[in-house]
Amino acid sequence: MIRDGDQPRAYEPTPPGPRACARALGGADRAQARSAEHGPGVGIGFSSAFSFSSDTSANGKGDVLVTDKARDLFVEGNALFKKGDYGRARAAYLAAFALKRHWQIAGNLGDCEMKLGMFRDAAEHLAFAVREAGKEGESTEAHRKVLELAKAKVGALAVSVSEAGAEV
Numbered sequence: 001m002i003r004d005g006d007q008p009r010a011y012e013p014t015p016p017g018p019r020a021c022a023r024a025l026g027g028a029d030r031a032q033a034r035s036a037e038h039g040p041g042v043g044i045g046f047s048s049a050f051s052f053s054s055d056t057s058a059n060g061k062g063d064v065l066v067t068d069k070a071r072d073l074f075v076e077g078n079a080l081f082k083k084g085d086y087g088r089a090r091a092a093y094l095a096a097f098a099l100k101r102h103w104q105i106a107g108n109l110g111d112c113e114m115k116l117g118m119f120r121d122a123a124e125h126l127a128f129a130v131r132e133a134g135k136e137g138e139s140t141e142a143h144r145k146v147l148e149l150a151k152a153k154v155g156a157l158a159v160s161v162s163e164a165g166a167e168v
Helices: 018-024 030-034 061-083 086-099 103-115 119-135 141-151
Strands: none
Touching: 061 086, 061 103, 086 103, 103 119, 103 141, 119 141
16 A cells, blocks of 8 residues: 555646547537546546547447446546545446556556555556557656656566577
């Protein structure tokens, strides 16, 4: 578990602007964008307006249902996180991430895992969030900072061999 003395000073990232929130809500108007549900944002949290879009191609309705369910689980996780129920929040984020591997879900999941002292899992999910958000051109500074905190709590080992196919 993270103890008060183990954590560096808390910070609050700048929340996304109305345009990003409107994109998150699939083109919703500015008033709706301002009221978009944000992620944990507590302590070392992220600001995460859920911005993956529903895919209506190919399978159409099935993809939308999966995306809608993932969004519902994400919002549920955010509410549980804000209440301090990190165990149940993690379960909701994990279920959402299983349905939709999206960087914002991974970022909030990693933040929750940091609160639970699950540093290896947090580092894995935060690394995913940083990598995938970068592909979309999104700012990942908050994710990078928390990822560095997680990495400081775990070790990493890089193994290389000089011969292809060597057993390690």
